[in-house]
Amino acid sequence: MILITGGNGFQGQPLCDRLTALGEQVVAISRHPIPTDRYVSIVGDVNNKEQLAQILQEYSITAIIHLVSLLNTQSRQNPDKAVRVNVISTLNLLELCKQMGIRRFVYGSSYNAMGYHDLSEGPIREDQEPTPNDFYGETKRYIEKLGIAYGDLNDIEFVSARLPTLLGPGKPVETSAWRMDVYNKLADGGSVDILFGPEEVVPLADIADCADAMAFLVRGERPRHHIYNIPSESMSARQLGELAQKVSGKLQVNYGDRKVNGIPLVGSSERLKQEYNYQPKSIEYRLREFKEGKRI
Numbered sequence: 001m002i003l004i005t006g007g008n009g010f011q012g013q014p015l016c017d018r019l020t021a022l023g024e025q026v027v028a029i030s031r032h033p034i035p036t037d038r039y040v041s042i043v044g045d046v047n048n049k050e051q052l053a054q055i056l057q058e059y060s061i062t063a064i065i066h067l068v069s070l071l072n073t074q075s076r077q078n079p080d081k082a083v084r085v086n087v088i089s090t091l092n093l094l095e096l097c098k099q100m101g102i103r104r105f106v107y108g109s110s111y112n113a114m115g116y117h118d119l120s121e122g123p124i125r126e127d128q129e130p131t132p133n134d135f136y137g138e139t140k141r142y143i144e145k146l147g148i149a150y151g152d153l154n155d156i157e158f159v160s161a162r163l164p165t166l167l168g169p170g171k172p173v174e175t176s177a178w179r180m181d182v183y184n185k186l187a188d189g190g191s192v193d194i195l196f197g198p199e200e201v202v203p204l205a206d207i208a209d210c211a212d213a214m215a216f217l218v219r220g221e222r223p224r225h226h227i228y229n230i231p232s233e234s235m236s237a238r239q240l241g242e243l244a245q246k247v248s249g250k251l252q253v254n255y256g257d258r259k260v261n262g263i264p265l266v267g268s269s270e271r272l273k274q275e276y277n278y279q280p281k282s283i284e285y286r287l288r289e290f291k292e293g294k295r296i
Contacts, residue, residue: 001025001059002218005046005093006067008034010170010180011108011163011207015065018211024219027059030068046089049096056100063104063218066093072112072136072262073175079135086139087146094147098154106218107147109160111203111229111263112137119201123268126162126227134262148226159223161214164232164267167283168207169290182244182251186291189250196237198255201265203232204240208295209280216276224275231269231280240283247287 002019006012007028016028016039026039029052034041040059044051046068055061068089075082090107097105115131117124132141144160151158169183181192196202213230217223235243241253272278281289289295 001027001061002063002065003027003029003056003059003061004065004067005029005089006069006108007041008032009067010168010173011166011210012067013170014168014207015067015211015214018208018215019218022215022219027055027061029055047084047092049092052092053096053099056096056102061100061102063106064093064097064102065106065108065214065218066090067108069108071175072134075136075139076134082135082139087143090143091146091150094150094154094156094158097156098150103155104157104159104218105147105151106159106161106214107143108214109144109162110137110140111162111164111232111267113140113144113160113162114264114267116261117264117266119265121264123266124229124264125268126225126229126271132262137262144227151226157222158226159217160227161217162227162229162267163210164203164205164230164263166207166210167204167286169295170207182240183287183290185251186244186248186287189248189252191252191254192241192244193254193256194237194241195256195258196260197257198238198241199236200258200260201234201236202240202260203234203263203265203267204283205230205232206281206283206286208286212280213272213278216272216278220276225271228271229267229269231272231278232267233283234266235283243284244287247284247291
């Protein structure tokens with residue numbers, strides 16, 4: 001069975017659904033229950049090591065996907081909590097993997113681990129030395145180094161899946177509701193407030209494609225590398241807004257003045273493509289798929 005922490009989150013739920021559809025048995029741990037009969041949902045705390053040990057043993061977990069994380073804004077506002085949630089919870093799980101012989105550990109990292117790089121530098125490769133330039137990115141990069149070192153010492157297949165900015169249908173979050181609203185409002189129309197300046201470029205991925213990529217990493221043969229950039233499509237806020245308007249015909253899109261910082265504007269994802277022949281769908285395809293009611 002595969003344990004997914006943060007199973008009721010924006011990326012967690014589509015990942016649970018995808019793995020279940022592939023025939024995997026899934027246990028999702030999260031702060032709130034998930035109303036489903038397709039997999040096991042447990043309310044829990046990733047910092048409660050005793051509870052984690054009980055879950056791993058009771059359900060004979062063979063692999064872990066660790067998605068729980070305090071995100072960028074919250075990490076800046078609560079650095080002590082960010083260390084506990086982002087770093088200590090990961091160490092707890094790695095120690096339990098060692099104790100219980102769990103060999104595959106996929107960590108939900110972030111493009112922030114690479115740091116800001118502008119378009120002139122081209123796609124940032126997975127083998128380039130990362131240079132995070134914000135606190136959130138530093139926690140992600142530290143966990144990558146921790147996981148690789150710990151995994152190599154204890155025969156744990158630690159894999160870091162670096163996530164770009166994620167888009168998809170779902171409950172809007174307060175700090176970046178536009179990432180959900182560009183889908184949620186496609187059919188009926190309405191106003192979408194993209195917080196970035198119109199010419200700011202953002203690396204984007206649909207949560208369905210991210211789920212597909214992470215499924216490869218947790219189910220496949222032993223990965224050849226420790227670090228994988230999840231494929232992304234870089235476009236300006238204006239390009240995304242105009243694309244959503246074209247697909248919908250009813251959306252009003254407003255732009256803010258926020259600058260993109262902390263992430264590379266273009267990331268290379270050659271490892272997933274070469275090892276697993278993985279090719280994600282385009283953002284336009286995913287928007288049209290959702291508007292036409294074809295999304296499963």
